[in-house]
Amino acid sequence: xxxxxxAPFERIExxxxxxxxxxxxxRGSRLGAAxxxxxxxxxxxxxxxxxxxRRFEKAGSYRADGSLGMVPWLRTHGKLSAGAxxxxxxxxxxxxxxxxxxxxxxxxxxxxxHAVAMARTAEHVGAAExxxxxxxxxxxxxxxDPGQFAGVAKSFEHQVDAQSALIEANRAHQRxxxxxxxxxxxxxxxxxxxxxDAGAIIRTAxxxxxxxxxxxxxxxxxxxxxxxxxxxxxxxxxxxSGAGQANGAGPRPQLIITTAADTLAGIEGAPAGxxxxxxTVPAETVRRLACDSAITRITGLGELDREITHASRTIPPATxxxxxxxxxHCVFPGCDRPAPWCDGHHLVFWAxxxxxxxxxxxxxxxxxHRKVHxxxxxxxxxxxxxxxxxxxxKIAARARSA
Numbered sequence: 001x002x003x004x005x006x007a008p009f010e011r012i013e014x015x016x017x018x019x020x021x022x023x024x025x026x027r028g029s030r031l032g033a034a035x036x037x038x039x040x041x042x043x044x045x046x047x048x049x050x051x052x053x054r055r056f057e058k059a060g061s062y063r064a065d066g067s068l069g070m071v072p073w074l075r076t077h078g079k080l081s082a083g084a085x086x087x088x089x090x091x092x093x094x095x096x097x098x099x100x101x102x103x104x105x106x107x108x109x110x111x112x113x114h115a116v117a118m119a120r121t122a123e124h125v126g127a128a129e130x131x132x133x134x135x136x137x138x139x140x141x142x143x144x145d146p147g148q149f150a151g152v153a154k155s156f157e158h159q160v161d162a163q164s165a166l167i168e169a170n171r172a173h174q175r176x177x178x179x180x181x182x183x184x185x186x187x188x189x190x191x192x193x194x195x196x197d198a199g200a201i202i203r204t205a206x207x208x209x210x211x212x213x214x215x216x217x218x219x220x221x222x223x224x225x226x227x228x229x230x231x232x233x234x235x236x237x238x239x240x241s242g243a244g245q246a247n248g249a250g251p252r253p254q255l256i257i258t259t260a261a262d263t264l265a266g267i268e269g270a271p272a273g274x275x276x277x278x279x280t281v282p283a284e285t286v287r288r289l290a291c292d293s294a295i296t297r298i299t300g301l302g303e304l305d306r307e308i309t310h311a312s313r314t315i316p317p318a319t320x321x322x323x324x325x326x327x328x329h330c331v332f333p334g335c336d337r338p339a340p341w342c343d344g345h346h347l348v349f350w351a352x353x354x355x356x357x358x359x360x361x362x363x364x365x366x367x368x369h370r371k372v373h374x375x376x377x378x379x380x381x382x383x384x385x386x387x388x389x390x391x392x393x394k395i396a397a398r399a400r401s402a
Contacts, residue, residue, distance in 0.1 A: 040108040046115070047106035050092040057089070087116060094119035097127035100134050110138065113146035121153045124168070125160040143385065147278070147336070154280045158272035165272065166282040169195070196279035197289065201255050203277050206231050207340060258325055259286045276324070277338055315344040315356055327363040331386040332379065337365035345369055347380060362386065 023034060053070065056062065062073035074085035095102040098118060105115045118137065122130045130137070133156060141149045158165040178192035194202070209227035212218070218226070255275075262270035263283045272280035281289075315323070323344055330337040345364040348354030362379060364372065371377045376391030 039111070043110075043112045044106055044108050046112040047095075047102055049088075050095050050102065050105075050115075053089060053092040054096055057092075090123065091116050091119040094122045094127060098122060098130060098134060100131075100138065104138050104141075110141045111146060114141040114149055117141075117146060117150045117153045121157055124164065125157050129160050130156075145336070151274065151278065151280055155272045155274070158280065158282055159269050162268065162270070162283055166284050169282045169285065195281075196275055197255065197257075197281050197285060199279070200275045200277045204255060204340075211341075255289065257281065257286055257289065263287075264290060274328075276328075276340070278336075315361065319356065319358065319361070320344060322358055323361050323363055326358070329363065330365040330368055331362045331381075332364055332368035332371070333386055333388050335365060335368055339363055341365050343369050345372060345379065349373075 023031070026034060053074075057070040062070055065073060065077065067073035067076065070089045071082070071085045074080050074088060075082055078085065078088075080088065095105075095115060095118075101110070101115055101118045104110045105112065118130065118134075118141070121137075137153065137156065140152045144152065154165070173195050176192070176194050176198070178194075179190070181189040181191075206224060206227035209230040210220075210223045212223060216223070257273040257275055259273040260270055263273060263286055266283055266287060270283055272282055273286035274280060324339045327339070327342075329335070329339060330342050342363040342365050345362050346354040346356070347360050347362060354360050362381065364379070368377075371388075372379050378389040378391075380387050380389075
């Protein structure tokens, strides 16, 4: 017979024992909902664990096991890596100062990684500053995956304290490195890390050579590896022929940053620059890059929302820029393929009289664009959210009638 304090865990463990058998009996089409429900339960458990972690740490109960702190205790007894244990403890501490965030996590409205991003922001700029904008940040978190929300959180940090954001970026810059190993088993290992703007430059340079071709059986990683070699090969051959890019005479990779005029002006409270491939850069980095770049001024998305004749399907460059500034990536729910991989899709098809204007457009990657046109999916925008609806199950119906 279990103690009363352990009864909830007995019920949870009993349910977990039953879960595999229940899942085995579910149709494949229903497993998606089960996976999402499972993730929500795990996230809600993290909220309960955060409170328990705080109380356990404040009581110093970890000392009873000979541990010197909460992090080493979690490493040993919670079976976590040092980094994961430190993250859990730091998040638990900050969530005590962000009750609305902890409540949203407990209700399953946000995921644990959203809460981690909020906690890190509170650690960087102070919980008091985060609480002032907590509702707004939580609204963004509910609409975004954690990776996208991390960019929002970093931009908020920049608005609150641009100098600290710049210091953090400079520290990150010092941690950049690249290592090229020796050939082992026929392969050379390359690893490293660079700043977000450098990463965007590299990705932009290799992307033209990384797109899959018809009947291409290479993985995404293999395509990127081949593309990197191709860029290096072309640069080397160009240098030898006298027409090379190594001396700076040739075209450079295009780096696109979306930024506010206030950011360029260095005004306090301005947001960080947003890289097209994802990630943020502080105002000073934007200003440095702007010293030698082309600047396109967008004073408002509305000014670019203009009608064109139906004689052309091509989205004008100005409208395309407005579309990228609004959507950033493929708008199909769950997809984050970047703007360079996307087409401008007409919500009301062009052939059906749909106008080429911003309200009737959305960025959609090629596979999802095909889903909408050839496979019959419907894509619409409602309250700043994108909704994709699958087609009627006509094939399944025919199969049953056969």
